[in-house]
Amino acid sequence: MSYHFGNWPPPFGIEYRVDAVNALLALLISGVALFLLPWAKTSVNLEIPERQGPFYALFLLALSGLMGITLTGDAFNVFVFLEISSLSTYALIAHGQDRRALKAAFRYLIMGTIGATFFLIGIGFLYAMTGTLNMADLAERLPEVRDSNVVHAALAFIVVGLGLKLALFPLHLWLPNAYAFAPNFITAFLAATATKVALYVMLRFIFTVFSPEFSFTAMPLAAVLMTLAIAGMVAGSWVAMFEVNLKRLLAYSSVAQVGYMVLGVSLVTAAGVAAGILHLFNHALMKAALFAALGTIYYQIGSVRLTEIAGMGRHMPWTFTAFALAGLSLIGVPLTAGFTSKWYLVIAALDAGQPWLIVIIMATSLLAIYYIWRVVEAAWFHDTPEGAALPNEAPLSLLVPLWVLVALNFYFGLDTRLNVGGAEAAARTLIGGAP
């Protein structure tokens, strides 16, 4: 599908274009927003008691920014929407109750703006070489100038800029604090969408605009991405193992999970890209559920530190069970969505003739078991700290949406037609060349 703004035909006018890749993304973003909002109602009431109007307005702005990035077919438009969503995100993060939220938002702002500006430089170079900003048009014209250093620099700037946005190791430093101190609803939403959209843009540029031949043969991009992905998987999981603040724990786990997605992409096979996109989709589901569960825990207990949730699983079984089940999906236990994507990733690695990657994937999965298990053990098998107020089970207005999210994790682990089919179609579109 293609829509022309103001009826100007591309490449002169701005074009919106929907194909297999961003259709899946758009579905994911709007779906996550849809399923999170019922949960957000109570959540926002608890965390942001006054001035909710601007808060929701900012949220919708961020949502529309993300949708815009996804659907547009114009490179500069991507930048504008990236900034729209980022700016509203900074403000949303600053709504967190802890004053450290301000610092986290500021840091994210600095890093995010640098990333976006890098991206802008890259687009500027592309425009200088081709005289167009339409992605499809770029893809057609770039091969003529592919040997130019400027085009190489453009790709480098774009990858680095987006790497910042998608928290690719070692450009992830903004992420843990931003996730940890943002309001819970925002954390859940961002974790499920923001980094995913940045990854989508990266895919779009690497595969559609630059074409895989250029990205991976003219430059050692695959090796770079694979190294960083593995480093992110290992480092993120490793740090998460020792983290006692659960929101930061999940944030570091996100860094690791981004590594899985990028790893899939770096294999440069249709199966690998499909695995990356599939994991992108599934990870959004699990992180939305996990952060929603964590938020629910926070509202009832007032803390998400490991020491303070000790023994609470017995007092709020439904919430903690939801957390544990979503955690299973994160680990990649069969029957969950997380399993399908890890399975595809491993098979893709084997097909690509890189069996040693299995060792790393399995090892990081083991680390994931360890850090999820610490939570489960603390919640059920540790004694409640002396003198702690015993919490009640969360209200239904939080529990029902939470369980819907958890159920989605299992639904997409069992009925894989939508996510697997969508990811495979998307990968075919990307590898196949122009949209």
Next chain:
Amino acid sequence: MELLGHYNYYVVVILMMIGLYTIIARGNLVKKVIGLNIFQTSVFILFISLGKISGASTPVWRDGVEVYSNPLPHVLILTAIVVGVATTSVALALAVRIHEAYGSLDDDELRGSHGPDDSIT
């Protein structure tokens, strides 16, 4: 000639480095914002330079002019400037809130209050 002819690009690179250095090296949050602005401005200049065609006139339709400058980069940069202004305002607003909450704008002092793991940049 060739070297001097591209002097605006050298300016871009120098400005960009100044901006990045300021962001990284300065502890004061407002100075970081200033650095960010310089950094962004350098990119604006880059874009505008791209649109310049030597000997061309302003892109307004009139008789007797054959070569126009490319107007598109200007339009883009107009948007980017708006984005930059918005970024700056959000950043400054955050800085004000941080000052209210912590009583300081210096990164080192902020860091001291919460241990090493949550410094800024």
Next chain:
Amino acid sequence: MSPFSVVLIPFVGAILIALAGKRDRLRDGIGWATAIAFFLAVLGQLGPVLDGAGREQLLLEILPGLEIAFAVEPLGMIFALVASSLWLVATLYAQSYMKAGGYSHLGRFFASYAIALGAAAGVAFSANLLTMFIFYEVLSLSTYPLVAHSGTENARRGARVYLGYLLATSIGLFLVAIIWTWHAAGTLDFRPGGIIEGNIDPTWVPLLVALFMFGIGKAALMPVHRWLPSAMVAPAPVSALLHAVAVVKAGVFCVVKVAVFVFGTDFLVSTGSGIWVSWVAAFTIVAASLIALTLDDLKARLAYSTIAQLSYVVLGALVATPLAIAGATLQIVMHAFAKITLFFGAGAIQTAHDKKKISQLDGLGRAMPLTFGAFTIATLSIIGLPLFGGMWAKWYLLSGSIDAGQWVLVGALLTSSVLNIVYLLVIPARAFFLPSRDETAPAGIREAPWPMVAAMLITATCCVVLFFRPEPIFTLVEMLLPASEGFQ
């Protein structure tokens, strides 16, 4: 009744038990109802299997070719029968034991117990490696609360080691092996004759065998055996469950199943790919027996005895001649009945006299004649003497190893039997024949509560009955083996 609904019975029971929570009578009632219903349901599967057409069921297809499916075949039937029948006895024992020991959180305990049994049934009836893997993991997770039940720091540490070993091996090795198999063979189904042959370069097959055998950590092949002794912190019914009914038996069952239906016995025999792992098993048998000799803690000694006995099965499965496979399968059954008796005994001694060390047992046989009588029978069965069921297993394992010309293995088996006499038989011998060192001990008979004693006597009787009437099991074993080579 479809296989999946059989598997589902204990899970439903677990939910009801958890809901019943602290209402003791209701909870115990549900526990009994579940155990009986489960046993009858498993028995209901027997008819079609004996007719040569076990039920098959495709539950759902996750990815193309990747299915959750069930199929009942003779090997799984044997395991399911052992598990379900011993669950009945274990219920009798556990309800009494947990009350006598004053344990709390019984709802959680019995619910986890039921889930573990359901998972064992899932492993037994699984039609492919994926399904098996899922239930294998459910089994690991559901037994964690059981091992950590007392909640002390010690129990938690033991349980963490337990779970850590099982998860690390299953995900780090077992799953890798499954993925490799899938990649090479394009299927994970259990098929007679195996799915590996012709799909993997024979030079790599020994590595795959190793991934499977060490990955199935529940089979406790050295060096992944450490979890078993550390799980000894659990209450006695759990140890009995772990060692005799569900966990380790699921492990060795998976080993046999993989050997027969993934690699294929002919393939293993002709390539000899499994032989070096069977030497590891032989080493485990001897080493674990020697370690057992040095231990004074009763349950720890039994644990090392279990490690040794499990490796009998691994050994038999990898030698893979028809006689050896028969021996391995029989060993699953015979060892289950004997070992559960021994653990019941250890629990009974602890309940009645609060004694855990072997050196404290002198003279106790006169106070607990029934317990130690049952204990002696089970010991003799494990050693493999005639008149006791264990003999059949040892007999076929030995004949199988001799057939294959594996004299190292034969030597290990014989050494182990001798060591068994030394480290196991010495326990009842001391209890019966040495004078009591504890002067203050009251004279006269003081047994554990009657349900516990009854449970022990039932399983001990089974050890004897299985010697005289092993035909039903033989029938199933025979169906498992290639038709041409009758093994009797």
